[in-house]
Amino acid sequence: MTLEHVPITLIGGCGPHGLALHLWMRDRGLDGAYALVDPAPTWLPTYGDGGLARFTEWLRSPRELDFSLGDPERAMTAWCDADGSRPLQGVYGLDDVTDPHANAALPPARRARRRAFLRYAQTLARDSGADQHVLRAAVRRLVPAGDGWRVELDDGRAFSTRVVLLATGLAPHLRVPEPWRPWWRQLPAGRAELALRADADPARLRSRRLAVLGSSNAAAWEVAAWAARAGAHVTLLCRRGAPIERQLPFDGEWFRGAYMRAFTALEGRERLRRLKRTHVPSSTLPGTPEAAREAGVEVVWGARVRYATELWGGVQVQWSDARGERADRFDLVWAATGGTPRPRELPFLADAVGAGRGPVVVGGPARGLPVTDGQGRWQRLPPIYPLGHLALPRAGLAAATLASAGTYLPLILPDVLADAGVDPGRRALRGAPQPLEAAA
Numbered sequence: 001m002t003l004e005h006v007p008i009t010l011i012g013g014c015g016p017h018g019l020a021l022h023l024w025m026r027d028r029g030l031d032g033a034y035a036l037v038d039p040a041p042t043w044l045p046t047y048g049d050g051g052l053a054r055f056t057e058w059l060r061s062p063r064e065l066d067f068s069l070g071d072p073e074r075a076m077t078a079w080c081d082a083d084g085s086r087p088l089q090g091v092y093g094l095d096d097v098t099d100p101h102a103n104a105a106l107p108p109a110r111r112a113r114r115r116a117f118l119r120y121a122q123t124l125a126r127d128s129g130a131d132q133h134v135l136r137a138a139v140r141r142l143v144p145a146g147d148g149w150r151v152e153l154d155d156g157r158a159f160s161t162r163v164v165l166l167a168t169g170l171a172p173h174l175r176v177p178e179p180w181r182p183w184w185r186q187l188p189a190g191r192a193e194l195a196l197r198a199d200a201d202p203a204r205l206r207s208r209r210l211a212v213l214g215s216s217n218a219a220a221w222e223v224a225a226w227a228a229r230a231g232a233h234v235t236l237l238c239r240r241g242a243p244i245e246r247q248l249p250f251d252g253e254w255f256r257g258a259y260m261r262a263f264t265a266l267e268g269r270e271r272l273r274r275l276k277r278t279h280v281p282s283s284t285l286p287g288t289p290e291a292a293r294e295a296g297v298e299v300v301w302g303a304r305v306r307y308a309t310e311l312w313g314g315v316q317v318q319w320s321d322a323r324g325e326r327a328d329r330f331d332l333v334w335a336a337t338g339g340t341p342r343p344r345e346l347p348f349l350a351d352a353v354g355a356g357r358g359p360v361v362v363g364g365p366a367r368g369l370p371v372t373d374g375q376g377r378w379q380r381l382p383p384i385y386p387l388g389h390l391a392l393p394r395a396g397l398a399a400a401t402l403a404s405a406g407t408y409l410p411l412i413l414p415d416v417l418a419d420a421g422v423d424p425g426r427r428a429l430r431g432a433p434q435p436l437e438a439a440a
Helices: 016-027 114-127 178-184 218-229 257-264 268-277 288-294 388-395 403-420
Strands: 005-011 034-037 139-145 148-153 158-166 192-194 209-214 233-238 298-301 304-311 314-321 324-330 332-335 384-386
Touching: 005 016, 005 148, 005 403, 016 034, 016 114, 016 403, 158 403, 178 304, 209 218, 209 314, 209 324, 218 233, 218 288, 257 268, 257 388, 257 403, 268 388, 288 298, 298 314, 314 332, 384 388, 388 403
Parallel strands: 005 034, 005 158, 158 384, 192 332, 209 233, 209 332, 233 298
Antiparallel strands: 139 148, 148 158, 304 314, 314 324
C-alpha cells in the first residue's frame, strides 16, 4: 500500500462496521489494507450521549450481536469493565426469546445497557489499535476512477481505493413524512426539530410544553419518556393505537448467520418478495409505554397530524383523533418519524450515481435502496458494498441492526478482498497505514 492508495475504504469508519472490519482484518494480519474514514472523534458515536441513540437506556440486541467475530474472549458477555464488573454477562440470547411470551416480557436485567455496550466497544477499539486506521475527516466526493474510486476528503486530502464499503448509517436520512414537508419547513428554527437530532439540554426542556409526533415505535416512546423525566410537559401524538411490546421487532432467525447466508444466496427478486411478504409492525421494548406514563407523558392515541404553524413564539399543531379535529399550542415540537435511507441523495455520491448508474429498488420495503449483484456490490458502479440499512435488499431485516457488522460483513469480506486485490492467505502482520497525504 502507498500513501496515495488504499485497497479498502470504509465510509462511516468509527461505527460498528469499522470496528468489525478492523478486528476481522487484524485477526488475519491484514492491518495495512484498509482505511476507516469518519470525522467522529469517538467510536460508535451513535451510541454516545450525543448520538441518535442517546434517549435509549436499554438495547434490543441479543448477546450474539457483539464484536466477538469468532473469538470468545471478545464476546460482550466476557467483557470486564474498568471497575472489575461484567455488566453485559447476563444479556439474553436469541434462544431466550423464541417463545413469543418471553419476547414480550424480557426484563431489563437481561438487556444490554447502552452505555455499557458503548464502553465495551470502545475498549475493544482502544486495545486493538483501531485508531491507527482512522482518517478523521468527512468524504467530500466519491468519484469513479477506472476499476476503483477516487476519495476526496473535506480536509483537502485525496487518495485512490479499489473498494468502498458504504456504512453511513441512518443519520443522513432522517426526515419527516413527505406530506408534512411544505409546512414543516416554515416552522421556526429551534422550535421544530427531528427528535433524534434535537437539542436535548434538560435546562431547555424544563417546564416547557413539548409535542412528540410519532407512532408506536421505540424511538417515539423513548424520546417522550426521556424528555418527561428531564422536566418537560410531554404530549405524545401517537398515530397508531396501543403499541406492541417486543424485545426483538421480528423473528430472531433473521439475525442468525446461517439464515442470513441462505437469504443472500436467493435470487434478487425472491429476496424482495420475501421482504414484502414479511409484516414488521411498529413495536417498542417491553415496559416502555408504562415507563412513559409513569414519567408523566400524556398520550393521544390515533392522532393524525394535519398541519402546524408558528403561534405566539411556539408552534400550534393541528391533528384529528377519535374526538375529532383538535389543535393545541406547544413550546417545542419534535418529530420522531425516523428515516428513509436514500443513498443516491448522499452529497458525496452526486458525481457517481445517475444516468443509469447506481440503480435502486423502485417499490416495496426496499424502495430507494441499492440494487446489488450476487456478491453484494451496488450494480453499474466500481466495487462499492452497501452496509447497514442500505443492505436491506440483500441481507434481510437484520441489516438495520448490529448484525450487519458482526454477521453480514464477514459474509461478504472474501469478495471484498478479491475485488481489492488483497491476498487473504498472507499472515505476516503489516504495519498500519500512516495518515494519508494528498495525492499529487
